[in-house]
Amino acid sequence: xxxxxQKVAYYPGCxxxxxxxxxxxxxxxxxxxxxxxxxxxxxxxxCGAMEVKNIDPKIQTYLSxxxxxxxxxxxFDTVMAPCNGCYHNLKKAEYDLENDEASREVxxxxxxxxxxxxxxxxxxxxxxxxxxxxxxxxxxxxxxRVKNSLKGLKVANYYGCMYTRPRHIFxxxxxxxxxxxxxxxxxxxxxxxxxxxENVDYPLKTACCGGAHALSDSDTSTKLVLNLLTTAEAxxxxxxxxxxxxxxxxxxxxxxxxEKVLGRKTSVKILYFxxxxxxxxxxxxxxxxxxxxxxxxxxxxxxxxxx
Amino acid sequence: xxxxxxxxxxxxTVRAEELIGSSDEVLARDAxxxxxxxxxxxxxxxxxxxxxxxxxxxxxxxEGFRLLALHRQGARGNPSFNACRETCREIVYHxxxxxxxxxxxxxxxTIRLGAMVVNHLALFVGGKLQEAGLxxxxxxxxxxxxxxTSNPATETV
Numbered sequence: 001x002x003x004x005x006q007k008v009a010y011y012p013g014c015x016x017x018x019x020x021x022x023x024x025x026x027x028x029x030x031x032x033x034x035x036x037x038x039x040x041x042x043x044x045x046x047c048g049a050m051e052v053k054n055i056d057p058k059i060q061t062y063l064s065x066x067x068x069x070x071x072x073x074x075x076f077d078t079v080m081a082p083c084n085g086c087y088h089n090l091k092k093a094e095y096d097l098e099n100d101e102a103s104r105e106v107x108x109x110x111x112x113x114x115x116x117x118x119x120x121x122x123x124x125x126x127x128x129x130x131x132x133x134x135x136x137x138x139x140x141x142x143x144x145r146v147k148n149s150l151k152g153l154k155v156a157n158y159y160g161c162m163y164t165r166p167r168h169i170f171x172x173x174x175x176x177x178x179x180x181x182x183x184x185x186x187x188x189x190x191x192x193x194x195x196x197x198e199n200v201d202y203p204l205k206t207a208c209c210g211g212a213h214a215l216s217d218s219d220t221s222t223k224l225v226l227n228l229l230t231t232a233e234a235x236x237x238x239x240x241x242x243x244x245x246x247x248x249x250x251x252x253x254x255x256x257x258x259e260k261v262l263g264r265k266t267s268v269k270i271l272y273f274x275x276x277x278x279x280x281x282x283x284x285x286x287x288x289x290x291x292x293x294x295x296x297x298x299x300x301x302x303x304x305x306x307x
Numbered sequence: 308x309x310x311x312x313x314x315x316x317x318x319x320t321v322r323a324e325e326l327i328g329s330s331d332e333v334l335a336r337d338a339x340x341x342x343x344x345x346x347x348x349x350x351x352x353x354x355x356x357x358x359x360x361x362x363x364x365x366x367x368x369x370e371g372f373r374l375l376a377l378h379r380q381g382a383r384g385n386p387s388f389n390a391c392r393e394t395c396r397e398i399v400y401h402x403x404x405x406x407x408x409x410x411x412x413x414x415x416x417t418i419r420l421g422a423m424v425v426n427h428l429a430l431f432v433g434g435k436l437q438e439a440g441l442x443x444x445x446x447x448x449x450x451x452x453x454x455x456t457s458n459p460a461t462e463t464v
Contacts, residue, residue: 161390183393203397203424208390208431220434227430231423234327234416
């Protein structure tokens with residue numbers, strides 16, 4: 001155990017209070033089990049998500065900067081965001097404030113109007129839930145706590161797009177051994193392998209699921225997701241592990257839609273990586289929110305003796 | 308493959324589905340040939356994209372592959388195209404895996420996965436031709452009204 005990230009500020013973001021609540025529940029449960037402290041940001045706001053960012057990225061930068069400012073005011077130098085969208089947006093804000101004078105000016109002006117401190121780049125580090133577990137307890141820490149090994153469970157690890165793209169907003173990645181890769185991410189693979197899972201070589205781990213277009217162009221999203229699901233099955237996966245609420249919900253919803261609209265049924269299960277880790281460490285399916293998923297994976301969980 | 312024999316994106320999807328559904332025997336019979344075909348299908352998808360955008364698809368190679376050069380050409384000035392960067396590299400990887408050992412016992416499986424990756428590229432690029440914003444959110448952070456927001460006079464704050 002490195003001792004890093006033992007106590008961090010926690011930014012759940014909007015999705016984890018709604019469609020991704022199972023991710024919120026399982027992240028907190030896993031943190032507690034690992035003896036890690038999460039302190040939720042007080043009065044946090046939307047990160048700017050896709051809606052604001054696509055209309056005016058400087059307002060998105062401000063919205064994310066306000067969250068970083070709250071973390072700083074609470075005395076934290078690290079904020080953990082499990083949602084890929086939130087994580088990406090906080091990273092992007094950090095990059096913009098470091099590199100773009102106009103973004104700094106807008107952030108300063110809006111922070112002044114709102115009456116809070118202006119966040120300056122470099123004060124707070126943004127990390128993902130994968131970084132948090134990987135660098136706090138690591139694989140050895142997971143191995144030590146495994147009660148129900150994931151042995152025999154074949155997992156396709158799906159990272160989605162925003163965890164690695166665009167590369168320039170993730171300066172800590174692609175730094176060689178020990179760092180995450182933007183072209184072949186592996187942190188989730190390593191953590192689940194430590195819990196006993198057998199990871200399959202999944203060639204679409206960062207491929208587009210059409211998530212941002214789930215409503216505006218549902219058919220494209222459904223076809224993209226169906227290909228993700230069938231490829232996972234062709235790889236022999238029992239389950240797709242996710243680390244993003246948008247991806248997770250998209251996979252679940254379009255799995256149902258693919259059956260209804262295209263007549264293509266797939267049976268691969270979809271679980272958050274925190275749910276798999278939690279159950280491997282002896283937490284019940286309910287404690288990690290399996291009942292909150294749309295996709296029913298209880299048969300697999302029972303078959304693999306994780307419940 | 309000559310330009311006249313080029314496949315449309317729809318044709319690529321049909322052929323990819325056909326390969327995915329083929330028996331191991333059929334796939335293993337001419338593994339190297341099918342691997343080359345899959346690579347060409349990837350090139351055809353990106354060439355179709357460039358032509359639809361009024362560009363001439365490059366004939367150059369990057370890291371030994373035209374597919375990767377075509378991807379770079381597409382991503383230039385359009386970072387959202389990077390949503391298929393790894394997909395293109397996976398196509399090359401599966402092509403190389405097959406050529407490395409066309410007699411391997413799992414070669415049919417490798418080809419089938421390669422066809423699924425090609426299918427994903429066809430779906431993404433085909434989807435992007437209908438909905439240009441596909442991939443914008445994750446890869447480029449490009450706002451929908453970039454020209455307006457890049458002008459301080461029209462900024463909304």
